[in-house]
Amino acid sequence: MTPTDPPGAGRADLEHAARELAKLLPPPLAALARLAFNYRWSWLPGGPALFESVDPGRWALCGHNPVRLLQEAPAESLERAARDDTLLARAAAAENSVISYLGRPALAGTPPPERPAAFFCAEYGVHESLPIYSGGLGALAGDLVKQASDDAMPFVAVGLLYRQGYFRQRLDASGWQHEYWTPTDPDRLPAALVRVPDGRPLTITVPIAGTDVVAQIWRVDVGRVPLFLLDAERPENPPAARWITSRLYISDPEIRLAQYVLLGVGGVRMLHALGFDPSVVHLNEGHAAFAALELIGAHVGGGLEGALAAGRQRTVFTTHTPVPAGNDTYSVDTVHHVLGGLYAELGIDGEAVVRLGRSHPDESAEPFGVTQFALRASRIANAVSRRHGEVARSMWQHLWPELPDEQVPIRHVTNGVHVPSWVGVPIARLLERHLGSDWMARAADPATWEPISAIPDAELWAARREQRAELVDYVRERSPSDRLGRGDSPGFAAAAARGFDPDALTIGFARRLATYKRLRLLIEEPENLRLLDGDRPVQVIIAGKAHPRDDDAKRLLQSLFALKDHPAVGRRVVFLDDYDLESAGRLVRGCDVWINLPRPPLEASGTSGMKSVVNGGLHLSVLDGWWAEAFDGSGGWALSGDVDADERAQDARHGAELHRVLADEIVPLFAERDEHGIPTGWLARVRNSMRGLGPAFSAARMLADYRSDIYGW
Numbered sequence: 178m179t180p181t182d183p184p185g186a187g188r189a190d191l192e193h194a195a196r197e198l199a200k201l202l203p204p205p206l207a208a209l210a211r212l213a214f215n216y217r218w219s220w221l222p223g224g225p226a227l228f229e230s231v232d233p234g235r236w237a238l239c240g241h242n243p244v245r246l247l248q249e250a251p252a253e254s255l256e257r258a259a260r261d262d263t264l265l266a267r268a269a270a271a272e273n274s275v276i277s278y279l280g281r282p283a284l285a286g287t288p289p290p291e292r293p294a295a296f297f298c299a300e301y302g303v304h305e306s307l308p309i310y311s312g313g314l315g316a317l318a319g320d321l322v323k324q325a326s327d328d329a330m331p332f333v334a335v336g337l338l339y340r341q342g343y344f345r346q347r348l349d350a351s352g353w354q355h356e357y358w359t360p361t362d363p364d365r366l367p368a369a370l371v372r373v374p375d376g377r378p379l380t381i382t383v384p385i386a387g388t389d390v391v392a393q394i395w396r397v398d399v400g401r402v403p404l405f406l407l408d409a410e411r412p413e414n415p416p417a418a419r420w421i422t423s424r425l426y427i428s429d430p431e432i433r434l435a436q437y438v439l440l441g442v443g444g445v446r447m448l449h450a451l452g453f454d455p456s457v458v459h460l461n462e463g464h465a466a467f468a469a470l471e472l473i474g475a476h477v478g479g480g481l482e483g484a485l486a487a488g489r490q491r492t493v494f495t496t497h498t499p500v501p502a503g504n505d506t507y508s509v510d511t512v513h514h515v516l517g518g519l520y521a522e523l524g525i526d527g528e529a530v531v532r533l534g535r536s537h538p539d540e541s542a543e544p545f546g547v548t549q550f551a552l553r554a555s556r557i558a559n560a561v562s563r564r565h566g567e568v569a570r571s572m573w574q575h576l577w578p579e580l581p582d583e584q585v586p587i588r589h590v591t592n593g594v595h596v597p598s599w600v601g602v603p604i605a606r607l608l609e610r611h612l613g614s615d616w617m618a619r620a621a622d623p624a625t626w627e628p629i630s631a632i633p634d635a636e637l638w639a640a641r642r643e644q645r646a647e648l649v650d651y652v653r654e655r656s657p658s659d660r661l662g663r664g665d666s667p668g669f670a671a672a673a674a675r676g677f678d679p680d681a682l683t684i685g686f687a688r689r690l691a692t693y694k695r696l697r698l699l700i701e702e703p704e705n706l707r708l709l710d711g712d713r714p715v716q717v718i719i720a721g722k723a724h725p726r727d728d729d730a731k732r733l734l735q736s737l738f739a740l741k742d743h744p745a746v747g748r749r750v751v752f753l754d755d756y757d758l759e760s761a762g763r764l765v766r767g768c769d770v771w772i773n774l775p776r777p778p779l780e781a782s783g784t785s786g787m788k789s790v791v792n793g794g795l796h797l798s799v800l801d802g803w804w805a806e807a808f809d810g811s812g813g814w815a816l817s818g819d820v821d822a823d824e825r826a827q828d829a830r831h832g833a834e835l836h837r838v839l840a841d842e843i844v845p846l847f848a849e850r851d852e853h854g855i856p857t858g859w860l861a862r863v864r865n866s867m868r869g870l871g872p873a874f875s876a877a878r879m880l881a882d883y884r885s886d887i888y889g890w
């Protein structure tokens with residue numbers, strides 16, 4: 178009934194956890210316990226609504242974690258659910274659907290299940306209830322894993338179980354960002370410790386910075402794909418070793434490097450301990466690069482170069498970083514300190530390892546770079562959009578001095594988004610009616626999306642309005658408590674709840690608040706605030722976290738809050754604290770226009786705009802990342818994408834272009850209505866955008882590209 182993986186790989190442990198949870202519930206709810214232990218429910222039509230109907234208030238309090246919901250819901254709620262025949266029928270239908278989904282035969286032409294592609298990543302954005310992600314890299318990894326499951330590929334995912342996850346964001350009344358961390362209790366996650374037959378946890382050991390670090394393994398099922406997470410919270414480990422899996426991306430270089438060693442080397446050891454022998458090892462970003470060291474360890478007899486050539490045959494690497502400074506480097510001393518024990522164990526020469534991580538191996542002053550190491554250790558590499566491919570080839574050409582730029586072995590696979598995870602229910606129902614009930618399974622095929630041309634205006638507009646209204650409800654609910662929590666006055670706190678309008682043009686800007694993403698262009702000229710308050714009002718929702726050490730980005734956020742005294746700002750602009758997968762989903766479903774303002778060429782791809790597109794949002798972006806290959810003038814809008822050394826001049830130009838497009842094109846087009854009050858010109862663009870971009874920027878297309886161009890399947 179489920180795809181076969183090795184018997185010791187933890188499936189029985191997850192089944193056991195589901196049975197234990199079921200024991201706490203009225204017997205008719207046992208199916209819910211089984212559903213709760215596989216994230217397939219989260220992209221099953223009706224899946225989230227099923228758990229919500231057990232106890233809507235508790236569902237919200239539990240952060241949409243179904244295991245916690247069933248553990249914590251009061252007895253009355255559970256008993257009421259157990260007597261609700263409709264709910265039980267929905268649960269049975271959901272379970273049947275999951276069973277047949279899991280039981281599909283494996284994709285033809287792929288290796289057997291014990292020889293899967295093993296995907297390594299430092300973060301996974303599978304769902305808001307599993308807080309082991311920070312942003313775009315994690316969201317992409319989550320989407321990719323779900324698509325591999327939908328495609329029935331032999332695939333396993335490797336990561337770390339962070340006990341405190343990524344930082345949470347809270348702002349004060351001045352707009353200054355404060356960070357805090359909340360502990361995650363793994364016993365309340367849809368996860369199970371992988372155990373050996375006598376019941377003890379299966380562990381692996383990796384020598385890191387002078388300590389034999391022991392790690393146990395949690396398994397989380399994401400459809401057909403098992404996600405294995407290493408966890409150093411073991412009694413054998415001293416506190417500093419346990420800290421390795423405490424938080425994402427710890428700044429201290431020694432601990433950060435220790436995280437990478439545990440992920441890469443520990444990940445390969447873990448897969449072998451679980452009974453997998455991966456046919457492809459996919460390093461997603463340089464964090465996992467040291468997996469290559471462990472893979473070559475078995476071959477070192479012939480020297481490091483020969484061993485590397487052997488390990489390289491099954492290693493592939495995806496780079497996500499188009500700025501040299503964004504690629505992690507470490508001092509040679511730190512590398513030797515953290516990896517010293519491993520050199521001895523694997524019988525490899527530390528100097529040779531360091532040389533592989535340098536752009537210029539003989540430059541003894543050059544630090545060790547994980548990207549250089551990963552590029553040299555893999556048979557093929559890829560960037561994440563066409564433009565990023567060009568940037569990456571010229572950025573790394575010096576590693577292949579004999580090759581011209583265009584022959585550098587870095588290709589591109591443009592990112593895509595997992596449509597079933599991001600599309601809102603009203604739009605999904607609309608598309609089901611017009612594209613056929615199995616449209617999501619055919620998302621990569623342009624023909625699937627063709628019937629969008631024939632969707633009547635009234636239906637498309639009704640679905641768009643419903644999704645916008647859901648977002649406006651959410652803003653009205655959340656913004657008063659966000660504002661009161663910052664210390665704002667009750668009057669200011671209530672302003673957006675009164676001002677937000679389900680029929681007003683709604684603009685979203687949500688992403689990491691790095692200065693190169695230039696939120697500033699949206700907010701800096703006070704005369705542009707006129708747009709907010711004209712007779713065709715516009716409302717703006719902003720969200721995003723600044724890196725804890727990025728004070729420039731924090732000051733930028735504060736400059737947004739300095740506009741608070743302007744009355745239109747209180748009513749029509751909200752900042753949502755603590756951007757995460759949940760708020761991202763609500764924003765991309767409801768916003769009419771999605772804005773992205775990176776300084777070119779610094780956006781490797783960007784994916785949130787793709788999430789907006791599948792919901793009928795229109796994208797307004799600089800021609801960088803994915804938009805440089807997506808924009809054709811028929812859907813969203815573009816700002817020029819050329820590189821300009823004079824950043825201030827470029828910012829001024831882009832700021833002016835942005836506000837001109839908003840004022841002269843976007844606002845009037847949205848306001849132009851036919852006799853039924855429908856903006857027909859607007860909807861024509863929405864249709865073009867969804868039809869043209871939906872298939873090309875789906876995760877289904879992305880995975881097909883990885884299969885054929887990178888894995889060679």
Ligand SMILES: *Cc1c(COP(=O)(O)O)cnc(C)c1O
Nearest residue numbers: 312313688757758761783784785
């Ligand atoms: C999609 C997503 C991102 C990435 O968005 P970009 O467009 O690449 O900035 C970041 N964070 C969350 C929570 C997301 O869902």
